[in-house]
Amino acid sequence: MxxxxxxxxxxxxxxxxxxxxxxxxxxxxxxxxxxxxxxxGINVVTSKNDYGVRAYSPNKVGNTQVDYSRKVTVEFDSNSRGPFNFHPAKNFLEVHPGEMTEIVYEVSNKLDRPVQAQAIPSYAPKSATEFFTKLECFCFQQQTLAAYETRKMPVVFVIDAGLPDDVKTITLSYTFFEVGVPPAAPGATTPKSKALI
Structure with missing residues (x-):
């Protein structure tokens, strides 16, 4: 060779x-x-399939049973970057682990043109993230809002009954932003929507 x-x-x-x-x-x-x-603790964009399967998988024993002996307070927060009014219908709900629950967020486009936007969820405390299962959420896909459109968007979720007993409150926060807009300059302030009671 x-x-x-x-x-x-x-x-x-x-x-x-x-x-x-x-x-x-x-x-x-x-x-x-x-x-x-x-x-x-980053949970940027999640798949509807991941959450739907995880919530009601037949392999997870007791996943659909409601624990009526305890309540968890779920607080709802909203932030927006762009031409939006964005807030939840309620600031908080008390839910039983295992119980399917719905909260509605409302968003309004303040511009005279269509806007494409995305919502990113985050959770506190970080340890509760794996026990918070969204079955339906506007964050699963981008939203296109017509000029001056106002839309009600539901989030259907279940708190897993395996949530540790020391977790009494979970905060679900969404940041809603216009897609394709460059990030704000360092030190610049961005508009923030306050949740309504």
Whole structure:
């Protein structure tokens, strides 16, 4: 075997190893991203399927049973960046773990043109995130609001009965922002919608 054939085989082997490693890295990105989100408490955009399946999976025993012996206060918060009035219908609800609950958020487009927007949820305390299951949410997809349109948007959720006993209050917060708008300059203030009682 000549030197050039040996060199070609070495290069081919290296390319094959690099291809396998790149494929493995690409395949591992999704679980790495989920692990990073769990560690940092970031829950940017979630899939309706993930939450719907998790809430009523037949493999999770007792997941649909309501625990009437305890109540959890769920507080609702809203923030907006852009031409919106955005707020929940109520500031808080008291719910039983395992009970399906609905809250409605209302948004109004203040511009004379259509606006495309997205909502990003966050939770406090961070430890409650895995026990808060949204079955229906306007945050699952982008929203297109017509000029001066006002829309009521429901969120249907279940607090898992496995929520630790020391968690008495959970805050669900949404930031609603116009898609495609560059971020605000450092130090700039952004309009904030206050929740109505």
């Amino acid at each position: 000549s030197l050039s054939q040996n060199l070609n085989r070495q290069i081919l082997l290296k390319l094959l190893i690099a291809s396998v490693l790149m494929f493995g890295f690409g395949y591992a990105l999704v679980p790495l991203y989920k692990a990073l989100c769990k560690v940092t």
